[in-house]
Amino acid sequence: MFKYFSIILFLLCVFWAQAQKNSIQLEIHNAVPATGNMHVGVYNTAKGFPDVDKTYLHKIVPVTGETVFLSFEDVPDGKYCVSLFHDKNSNGVFDFNFLGMPLENYGFSKNIYHRFWAPTYEECSFELTSARKFDINLVR
Numbered sequence: 001m002f003k004y005f006s007i008i009l010f011l012l013c014v015f016w017a018q019a020q021k022n023s024i025q026l027e028i029h030n031a032v033p034a035t036g037n038m039h040v041g042v043y044n045t046a047k048g049f050p051d052v053d054k055t056y057l058h059k060i061v062p063v064t065g066e067t068v069f070l071s072f073e074d075v076p077d078g079k080y081c082v083s084l085f086h087d088k089n090s091n092g093v094f095d096f097n098f099l100g101m102p103l104e105n106y107g108f109s110k111n112i113y114h115r116f117w118a119p120t121y122e123e124c125s126f127e128l129t130s131a132r133k134f135d136i137n138l139v140r
Helices: 002-019
Strands: 022-029 036-042 057-062 067-073 078-087 104-108 126-128 131-136
Touching: 002 036, 022 078, 036 067, 057 067, 067 078, 104 131
Parallel strands: 022 131
Antiparallel strands: 022 067, 036 057, 036 078, 078 104, 078 126
8 A cells, every 4th residue: 555655656746846847938039130040048047147158058049030939948947037149140159349349139038138238137037937938129
């Protein structure tokens, strides 16, 4: 009897853990021109934000139109932030001019923008407890 109870309890825990997985769906607008790649990073901590090399999850998708759709599946509950840039020349780097101003379009979750500095993790972060969809407008 105890053996069956243990198996049932184990299976319930497995199904419950799988049910806690969510998705982050992104609809990215103003990807002009429709060339290059979109680099998208999901962060789960302020440490390293918005450095592309320090993401929790990262995707690179080709830009084939003015709007880019992508999603991150099976993301556990938690606090996250999204940062992205349109790598128009496909060199894998977010390019800046000699004054340090961006040469490529970029965006953040919640569409937070500052003219002369990047927003903080706290400004862009959101709680993920179910599937979430974000419309992000790229700026330069």
